[in-house]
Amino acid sequence: MKPVVSFCLSLTALLGTLYAATLAAAPSALPALAARVPSSAAAAQPSPVSPAAAANSAQATNAPNAMNASNAASSVAGSTTVHMAFSALGAYRPLNLRGLEDARVVNVGVRLDHVVTAAWLRLRYTYSPALVFPISHFKVSINNEVVATVPFDREHAGQIVTTDIPLDPRFLTDYNQIGLRLIAHYTLEHCEDPENSALWADVSPTSEIILDTSPIRLPNDLALLPAPFFDRRDVSRLRLPFVLPADADNATLRSAGVLASWFGALADYRQARFPASSTLPPDDQAVVVARSAQLPAALKLPPVNGPLLIVTDNPASVDKKLLIVTGRTAAEVDQAAAALVLGRTAMAGPAVQVAQIDIGAPRKPYDAPRWLPVDRPVAFRELIDDPNQLQVHGSSPDAIRLNLRVPADLFSWNGAGVPLNLKYRYTAPTVQNNSTLAVQINDQLVKSYRLAPASADDAQGRLQLPVLSASGNRSSSALDIPAFRVGSSNQLQLRFNLDSQKTGLCQSVASNPVQAAVDPDSTIDFSNFVHFAQMPNLAYFSNSGFPFTRYADLAQTAVVIPAHPAAEELEALLTMLGHMGQWTGYPALRVQIARPADIAQLTGKDLLVIGGNGSAPVLDHWRQALPLTIGANSNDGTTGGEGGTVTRASFSVKEQWRNGVHLPDGSAHLERDGSLAALMGFELPGSKGRSVVALTATDQRQLIQLLDVLEKPDRVSQLQGDVALVRGGEVDSMRVGEPYLVGYVPWYARLWSKAIQHPILLGVLGAIAGLLLAIGAFTALQELAARRRGV
Template sequence: MVNFKSSAGALFILLSLVAWPSAAQTESREDSDELSRVKERLAENFSLPEHTYKWTFRDLAGDRDLKIDGVANRMTLGFGARLDQIVTEANVNFTFSYSPVLAAEVSQLRITLNGEVVRAIPLRRNEADQQHQHQIRLSPELMANYNELEFELIAEAQGMECSVFSPAAWLEFFGDSTLEITRNQLVVANDLAWFPEPFFDAREFQRLNLAFMLPDEISNEYVQAAAILASYFGSEADWRGVETKLFRYDQEPLVINYFEENEFSFEHNFEWPEQHGIIFITNNSRPWLLSDLENVNQPQVRVVTNPVHRAYKLLVVQAPTVEGLVTAVQGLTARPIGLSGPTFDVHSLDIEPRPAYSAPRWINTEEPIRFSELVDFPSELQRTGYQNAPVALNMRLPPDLFTWQRQGIPVDLKFRYTPPVQRDESRLRVFVNGEFIKGFTLNESGMEGASDRIRVPLLGENPFAQSALQIPAFKLGALNRLEFEFSFSALSEECRVQPLGNTLGSIDGDSTIDLRGYSHYTEMPNLHLFVKTGYPFTRYDDLSQTLLVVQENPTNEEINSVLTAFSVMGAASGYPAVLVNVAQVADVPEGADKDILIVGGDVLREWLQRFGRSSLDKQLQAHGLAGQQQLLYSPDGSTQISGPSAAIVSFESTLTRGRTVVALTANQNGFLPQIDALMRSNERNTAVTGFMSVLTPGNTRHLATYESYYVGELSLWNRLSYHLSRYPVLVAVFTLIALVTLVMVMYWFLSGLARRRRQGS
């Protein structure tokens, strides 16, 4: 017999199970329709934004003089243009003054853009005592990917009997003169073929601004993936630097307000970047406006249109789970060449750790390096004209290069030049970091072709040594600038005869600098090496020997500090940190053999509580700061203390000898961005030194190191000699003891020998 109630109940449950997917599908379809309507409304309100850029002449000229004269009569200012923008208007506003001895009705200032004359300004002698202001419109049609705005002085100096081309005919621009350009944003295709464009464009000379989008709740994998990408863009931006901006998203839909006749408005739950940006999502965690992106089965990177600001693009890093986000970023940054299409799938990835000192931007210590490898274009090694900017080579040496008691770093220098008609004041001068090293007279013998190249003699007259230029090692830091300045004399016996200007000097690209035989050994802690080169972390440029320690859900300020630090390290090494690891303090194993980067005051406090603070306290005690925790973090976990301060601090790890801990910390999280600003500023971070830099609203103090340790490899004899040399009195005592001992041994030996002879006789 069948129980009716039981059968009816089963039927009801069955019908409910059948109907439930249909209801879910209906809800999903309605949500999809609503998303489509919102995106249609965003597309209707879409317009191309306009950007205005302004640079001063000082920004564009760098460290060059803003002065031209009758001999060195040209000044060129270069600037780029982005791939995704088009110039609609350009104006140059400049102020200058000039010499009162210019020849009348001859002198003029000629202005050209990319070789096309845009204006010629007459220079009248009776107006020489005035400041002259001009505004010139530059035609957008003349703009290219790279542009050169050139100012040429065509002038003579009026003498007693005739006019001559002379440095006395000068013109100087004011540094606050400006170049202002307006550009319209263009919409580019969703294609990775141009990557890293449009997120980074090498034609731009200003600091790269990067927008990162992360969920409200993040794990280590999000921090690790974002740090790797920040280091990659830092390596691409190089000297420009990187400034990051963080956006946090949730999964809630927009707040939509409906009106009559299908009209509606909506509000964003969070801010979307009004620029190109990078967003990290998984199949189960993404913003509502990106919920129509299909799920993925493997880590993937794709380019999509920013749904709110549709003129811009989003680089979407997506994976089924958070672990795949790191794989996706590793695949993108390790192999960015040959990409094409809107998506890039990472099916499998096996990245081997790189050996130490492999950083592409560091000079190789295993073989001589040619000058041609230190420049982007061969023309950078050549100069024309009687006076011009020097040939400049930027050299990044391994920060721990041991140069003690070395005569110098040899440079096998070869150069060519047009010979002067007669012996005069023509010179080639060599500078390192602005300090004069050596000068050479350019004679009339003529040097042409490979067989006539010159080898610069040693500073010491050693006839048996191969000719080379010795750079004193004590003048070389981690970042160096080697300059070769050609200076040709312009002699003319006749009035009003302009020199032909056909002089040319060239540093041969086969010239070499040789760092073979140098060891790696340096004193730590040394924050100057960290802020300038990322050392000791960048010793392995993939950061495979680095552990980043953050709290479980870092604040926006802490994440931005992570991104800033990694962009600085990427710029210094030229390689992304694809193998860095991220952990919390509780997860760091005892005896971890890695260099540690700590970000955040709470994290530093937790680290010191777990692993001890003996090495840090020794440094603080030497400065009378023992127990002054409020400089580094809030002792009671509260931010209600006397005032804000931030610090970069470094000390030896208590987990493994010879390993380094660097902490970016603040007693109030809102003050942590002060460290970011310090690290991004080349002018400010030059002063960073010692084991700690403390930043307060009033000033910045740098505290010297008192308790040192050493990292690197050095032979036992060199290590002993180096450390004993720091204690001359002790060396003198040891030498005296050794001499007395030697004398006594010789006395005993000779006395015994004499005794044996007497006994034998």
């Protein structure tokens, strides 16, 4: 018995020594790790942390968290540090926290193929100098678990403060909510005004979540798709290489394009880029699309006896995966691609052979899943994933936001707006105050409503609550959103401002008791519009892919590429089809890939032309119709500054306007020398109403610059007219060709549109019509009177 007791005492002493050593090492481990996380903003301005804040951080960081941070230093090879700014996580603007207690949440995801070994919150914030500092602070939580507090001090009040807060990685799961709650006080008296202007703190969108992650090896399982090739937990831009055979044929490129459009639809707002090569990437995931006889020799696969989908390890990098889409023939490869984008929910295991696939009936015009129906009123419940998205609380909550994507060619022939039938509920104030509801479209005010107070019976406490009745504190408003405010991609914003009900000193209601909600059966209606547009218009293409996305499956679209495309041209092909999927939310199952020799057979198609050399044969078919020619004078003997031949771009006709401003008559056409990329649109010669949009450049490398522009909203907004030149990331848009019309307008609408252009003539005709009507009525009354006298 004594040896056992002695052994237990020795073991206890040893554990106590190890634990004490761990606690002693913890304070030094965290600063060392934080120091190796670079931050230019933090370097520009040191992080002012008061002694109280430092002590609080030490208390918030327990010993297990310190041990995790220490272990991160010896993580496996391939570990990375990821910086995620709040602006990349949806907090595009500063988080404005107001009142005695207010909270905001930022959503953070962790990729399925990575594990977090250490984490920090780099918080950049400013707070009011009028607070009571010993008791005013931030509470930081992860998934509603408080993990740290950040007290305020007088020394740094009113300044931008940067503080690194270590987070316990064990709290982080696949999807996480990082919560910031302001606890603010401006007096130690027994009562405070919750709406006092001294109660504020702002958190900058440059604040960051910093994660140290290490890769983990996932099983080869199709059930995990689309992960790890696309992970919806990751908010960064999707970059997914495609491995294609050298000189891939049209059928193979079409299958790859279908997959690219599917991944683009999944990536959505993140954007997607699809580099192409004929070799396996050395350290990346990739999609391999080829017939079995064309697959890379390094792959060791089972026999291919039909359309086959495989997930396997990348031989060049064991922790990366390959998605292989293959078959014995081009038709089987196409079936495998269709099966992946349509039936992945039934897949499991490392490989699946497709027995049969039916891609369904062709899509109808304007029925893209991401577009609102334009033939009926649309209820708000169809625009949200969770009813809580239509509810807010607090005196100054963030806006209720609804994304509205509609066809670009909607036309209001009579000047009517978009009918909005809005139904909403709110905590009614007891007296008339400044509580309002503002309706905005794309941050532009449409109308603002003052919210009515409660009735006298309500104020006296005699309010009855009929649970199943539509009465109660419910209001409705019908208004028209001006048609000129609506584009192809819109956001409807509903902002409640519920004013304070304070009636005297210390006579206010409790902090933030007010709530408001918009009923899911509120509706918006685009059915009064017709489909009609003046083309070419690069704004339609760059914002929604119109006219190609008119059919979500691109059934009336052909993509024309050079006979021997370079890698950059293949990347442009796949990336543009990825954009089409992003805009429609549907894979391009019926797109056609063609070469210059096939153009004569492309009837009834709108053409997307991709060519990295302006003088390439792909554009020779329409040389007379092109609004822009590139390389036409490249052999005129002119030399550049370094002795090289100058590539020249010249316009076939004079400019009519540039960057939205009309130019005076007599303006000369524009010529430019040097490297540039161009996006241009024109009517397909010999095919009325059919459109051509061309992505071209002086050389293939410039195409990548054009793809970069299409991913930047501020640059996309500058793409207009029928020609846009891109050089050094700058955009010049202009109209140089003749417009044409697409769509249909009823005869009475065309007549009215012509009439309103001549108001004087319209007035004269109206007067004549009124006079004729009066004469007819007078004559009829005279005949009626004469008939009565005859009787």
